[in-house]
Amino acid sequence: MARNPKKKNRSKAAKNRQNGSSSEATLAPAATRVWQPGVDGIEDGEELQFDPSAYDCLHAFQLGWPCLSFDIVRDALGGLRSSFPHTMLCVAGTQADVAANNAVVVVRLSNITGMKRKQPLGGNDESESDSDSSDEDEDITTEVGAIQPASKNPVLQVRMVAHQGCVNRIRAMQQQPQIVATWADTGYVQVWDVGVHIRSLSSGSAETSTGLSSIVRQAPLQIFTGHKEEGFALDWSPLVPGRLVTGDCKSFIYLWEPSEGGRWNVENTPFSGHKSSVEDLQWSPTEASVFASCSIDGTIAIWDVRSRTQAAISVKAHDADVNVISWNRLASCMIASGSDDGIFRIWDLRSFKDDSFIAHFKYHNAPITSIEWSPHEASTVAATSADNQLTIWDLSLERDAEEEAAYQAQLEQKQAEAPEDLPPQLLFVHQGQKNLKELHWHPQIHGLMVATSGDGFNVFRPSNLDNLAAS
Structure with missing residues (x-):
């Protein structure tokens, strides 16, 4: 039985919507404001x-190398952590200059510290601040870490496993996280066991404690060559361990079923129905035999x-290519979709038909490159776009001008002035990464997000997400 997301009546005041960048003149004191790429310019001295x-x-x-999927x-x-410092594991796939240089990268990032900041308005809990750092520590920027005191830099450990060809997409199995599937630009789908590398990183062995490592060679558990062209669509079932679907640019979808001996049986007959490339796949969070697909043909399909x-x-679903979809795991009647024209939409599967979307957002001015519902808040969804913005949206927000004014009057300093035409559901804007490709919420750390782009990874937690949890 699908569960509706809970409704909240909160304003889009600054306490509930923030922006990760602002523009400030260096020659004269001026009010800060939110800067929008593609809309605002940067003047001399700004x-x-x-x-x-x-x-x-x-x-x-x-x-x-750039890792455009992770x-x-x-x-x-x-199961659910909130107090700093944090440790996280992830897998990524490279897009190297030549095929032989590519790798599946197993990453452990530890000592993820929080910002040192003044006491939040009306609060007295300092557990989330980086309280051990000194105001006199020298601020530095390194390959690992943003502007943080030198003693507080995160520790990056990696293991790199040789992978033939660029990695179009990579996904880890939920039930057995050491099992990883990759889509290669060679047209092959491969399944790997990276458990030995996860254990090596967790043990803190000397050869992996200082950063990047040499590439090791390892045979995949299985290689599937049945796809006639490369692809991007890939998803493990959250309900049936080892069940996998893969979709290619020829419009075909194949079902993988686990078998004995750590192998998979791939069905000979693909799912066919799309008229063009299958771009993304998502299993239902509640029905083991059901999954969704989206395609360049502009459609979203539900399959059994x-x-x-x-x-x-x-x-x-869209008038342009449908690039990505996300099935809400907390409200299983909801699917989000993002298209090549920068639009993303929300669909209710209980009334799923053409033009039946229940929400439509045209904020981004370039293709949507990923979209994902929060694993901890049913009404919250995040998206990345080729306009170099990552946005977080709370679909339950409504504007309350009186509440905004009252909250602004309590602040010690005026916040950046956001454009008046921003949607009330827009909760947060993260900028600074170029060629954004993919985002994921951490399923075990509340509010922590990771995004990859052409110039590397950002790991961050917006400060206003705590307001959601407390509401």
Whole structure:
């Protein structure tokens, strides 16, 4: 039975919506304001600055080559964590200059520290601040870490496993996080066991404690060559361990079923029905036999694994390519979709038909490159776009001008002035990364997000997400 997201009546006041960058003149004191790429210019003597108060933490790291797909690996450190410092595991796939230089990268980032900041308005809990840092510590920027005191830099550890060809997409199995599937630009889908590398990183062995490592060679558990062209769509079932679907640029979708000996049986007959490339796949969080797909043909389809010749439902969802979809795991009647024209939409599967979307957002001015619902808040969704913005939206927000004015009057200093035409549901804007490709919420750390782009990774937690949890 699908569960509706809870409704809240909160304003879009600054306490509930923040922006990770602002523009401030260096020649004369002037009010700060939110800067919008593609809309605002940068004048002589003007520079962009991020607002530290907008983040509980903000760190950056690189892995040598761009990694345009990654996945967060579930760990054994706790089901839901909030107190700094944090440790996280992830897997990523490189886009190297030549095929032979590519790798599956296993990453452990530890000592993820929080921002040192003044006491928040009306609060007295200092557990989330980086209280051990000294105001006199020298601020530095390194390959690992944003502007943080030198003693508080995160520790990056990696293991690199040779991978033939660029990695189009990579996903870790939820039930067995050491099992990873990759889509290569060679047209092959491969499954890997990276457990030995996760254990090596967790043990803190000397050869992995200082950053990037040499590439090791390892045979994949299985290689599937049945796709006739490369692809990007890939998803593990959250309900049936080892069940996998993969979709290619020829419009075909294949079902993988686990078998004995750590192998998979891939069905000979693909799911067919899309008229063009399958761009993304998502399993239902509540029905083991059901998954969704989206395509360049502009449609979203719902499939049952017991029927391969025709989708159970197919809906014309966008007027442009549908690049990405996300199935809400907390409100299973909801699917979000993002398209090539910068639009993303929210759909209710209980009334799923053409033009039946329940929300439509045209904020981004370039293709949506990823979209994902929060694992901890049913009404919150995040998206990345080729306009170099990552946005977080709370679909339950409504504007309350009186509440905004009352909250602003309590602040010690005036916040950056946001454009009046911003949607009330827009909760946060993160900027500073170029060629944003993919984002993920950490499933075990409240509010922590990771985003990858052409110039590396950002790990951050917006400071206003705590307001959601407390509401």
